[in-house]
Amino acid sequence: MSAYMRSGLRVLAACLVAVMTTSVAAGAEPVDRELIPEGRRLLEYLRSIEGKKIIMGKQRSGGGTGPFEQVLHITGREPALRGCDIAGFHPVGSELYHQVLRGAVADMNWWWLEKGGIVNVLYHCGNPMHPEGTAWKNRPKDSKPPDIGKMVAPGTEEYQKFHETLKYTADYLEQLAAARVPLLFAPLHEIDGGWFWWTDLETPENTAALYRQTFNYLVKERNIHNLIWVYHAAHVSWGPHRSQIKKEHNRTPTLEEEAEYRRRFYPGDEYVDIVSMSTYVSRDVYPDWGWGAGWEDARQGAYRLLQRIAPGKPLAINETPHPIHPLVAQQQKLAWLWSRVWFDAPADWQRYTYNHEHMITLDELPLLHDGNVAPNVRIEWPIDGLEAGCGEIDLAGFASDRNGDLESVRLYVLSQPWLEYSERDDRAIKEAFAGARLLGEARLAAAGRWTITWANPSTGFHQLVAMARDSQGLVAHSNVVRITVGLKNLARGKPASASIHQEPNEPTRAVDSDLYTGWWAGVPDKAKGPQWLQVDLESERTIGAVSVLWWKAYATDYTVQISRDAQTWHDVGQIEGRRGYWGDSDVILFQPVQARYVRLYCRKPSVTWQTYCVNDFGVYESIPE
Numbered sequence: 001m002s003a004y005m006r007s008g009l010r011v012l013a014a015c016l017v018a019v020m021t022t023s024v025a026a027g028a029e030p031v032d033r034e035l036i037p038e039g040r041r042l043l044e045y046l047r048s049i050e051g052k053k054i055i056m057g058k059q060r061s062g063g064g065t066g067p068f069e070q071v072l073h074i075t076g077r078e079p080a081l082r083g084c085d086i087a088g089f090h091p092v093g094s095e096l097y098h099q100v101l102r103g104a105v106a107d108m109n110w111w112w113l114e115k116g117g118i119v120n121v122l123y124h125c126g127n128p129m130h131p132e133g134t135a136w137k138n139r140p141k142d143s144k145p146p147d148i149g150k151m152v153a154p155g156t157e158e159y160q161k162f163h164e165t166l167k168y169t170a171d172y173l174e175q176l177a178a179a180r181v182p183l184l185f186a187p188l189h190e191i192d193g194g195w196f197w198w199t200d201l202e203t204p205e206n207t208a209a210l211y212r213q214t215f216n217y218l219v220k221e222r223n224i225h226n227l228i229w230v231y232h233a234a235h236v237s238w239g240p241h242r243s244q245i246k247k248e249h250n251r252t253p254t255l256e257e258e259a260e261y262r263r264r265f266y267p268g269d270e271y272v273d274i275v276s277m278s279t280y281v282s283r284d285v286y287p288d289w290g291w292g293a294g295w296e297d298a299r300q301g302a303y304r305l306l307q308r309i310a311p312g313k314p315l316a317i318n319e320t321p322h323p324i325h326p327l328v329a330q331q332q333k334l335a336w337l338w339s340r341v342w343f344d345a346p347a348d349w350q351r352y353t354y355n356h357e358h359m360i361t362l363d364e365l366p367l368l369h370d371g372n373v374a375p376n377v378r379i380e381w382p383i384d385g386l387e388a389g390c391g392e393i394d395l396a397g398f399a400s401d402r403n404g405d406l407e408s409v410r411l412y413v414l415s416q417p418w419l420e421y422s423e424r425d426d427r428a429i430k431e432a433f434a435g436a437r438l439l440g441e442a443r444l445a446a447a448g449r450w451t452i453t454w455a456n457p458s459t460g461f462h463q464l465v466a467m468a469r470d471s472q473g474l475v476a477h478s479n480v481v482r483i484t485v486g487l488k489n490l491a492r493g494k495p496a497s498a499s500i501h502q503e504p505n506e507p508t509r510a511v512d513s514d515l516y517t518g519w520w521a522g523v524p525d526k527a528k529g530p531q532w533l534q535v536d537l538e539s540e541r542t543i544g545a546v547s548v549l550w551w552k553a554y555a556t557d558y559t560v561q562i563s564r565d566a567q568t569w570h571d572v573g574q575i576e577g578r579r580g581y582w583g584d585s586d587v588i589l590f591q592p593v594q595a596r597y598v599r600l601y602c603r604k605p606s607v608t609w610q611t612y613c614v615n616d617f618g619v620y621e622s623i624p625e
């Protein structure tokens, strides 16, 4: 970008801020009146999509959450909002604590400044009275939760220790403020639930005061002005109102009664920019509201509750296990600003949601700061798992750069298996695949379309990735697409069975052509001893090779067996002491034989939390060596 254009952008940004200052008079003035312009721009953008679209968010890995990067490989798109933490579940002030926070700060800087995405922080403040513990209420074991009433009373030991703990966090938030990274900041996560130390179920007003104290310390005392303040209610509150209503009326609280209790945690409109909630289904707790009817009903209930807690504030889903259903969200007219997903979801569900026009992904975000951001790129054809014939393949996809300086899209054939379960930034990707073979540079066309022809693909297995580069050298990688060329997988779509399976991961999922679904044998307690997965080719065929794409839980020892009648089995291949598997597949070649049934006989699992998971089981006449 030229110097002229850069200064032009700055002028434009200044105008934007000026315009925003006028429009905020209409009710969107941030609660921190000194919020940095980047934060105001973000807040203004959020207001602009309210009721129109929903931002896709995802928690980064750690703390049992699903991998962030896998979304790109499954859907071709990246979440626009990245969930982080600025405290972590580590003893406050320890070396590990600082290490984790340094990493978190680097990650947030990268996501906002280089990727141009939105950063969302769930702040799990460590227990000030037990620095060796965590944010959980009863850790360390047998410890008493702190007295929140004392913690909000100046002069007490609790008050002093809370501020000491907060200081650690403030020091890191300050770094992000200096880098001009605005944060959607949710302190006292799930404020009214009852499982974190800050929730005073008996006197919720104390917790509300603690929120205000956090605000006053960070904003007024420390002058940290990059925070958009997000109130975060829990999906359920274990307050005494519940047992009281049960005792007096023998029922669960009504929506109004629930709201009345929950409102006591709310610190006041002047401390909250956005109101959010975790949404999980809780059948036994909220049958009256239709929470038991499914996830979307749960979200509708959450929406109504939040409207009663803080009328007029914009609303968000700050934690939910799976992506929201776009059609239901549209039908219910729920104006969620974002939906931040905590765990994984089935692959087809993710593909549908991330590619739905109602949902905003990273490539669809406007440019929210004046710097350079990395491009976005995806491969749309071939699709993952495709069986391509021999001869040339036309590849196609999408690429863009949100500050308009896309320079090139190059296609590579990977030299090693894609490690899809590890989180890496684009720099790490570049290094990891420095040895990948360049297929060529794509032709860029209008509307972000690109195409390239692969003239002579060799017969066998291939993994493709696209790298987009901008004029300032930032590189982004696409989803990885795994295809076979010139091989007919005889098992695909055929009847499959197994000795055992864990619902809903049926054996047919190993032959369904989706490389992100699979057969799971189950946990070791249920799937004791050897287990097998079998495919019926429906007629006798000549076979000379099988491929096994494992998920994380693979067999270290297993045998490939064939049969003509599913009664008598012959071993044709054996793997012993398989180690270090992480996202790649085995290919086993043997002397061609006639058979109708092929079986994978698994004898030893590799991990303790699951036995065997096969995402794809392939059977071939032959594979060239």
Ligand SMILES: [Ca+2]
Pocket (backbone or CB within 6 Å): 372, 373, 374, 375, 401, 402, 403, 404, 405, 406, 470, 471, 474
């Ligand atoms: Ca760029």
Ligand SMILES: [Ca+2]
Pocket (backbone or CB within 6 Å): 509, 510, 511, 512, 513, 514, 515, 516, 517, 518, 615, 616
């Ligand atoms: Ca599958």
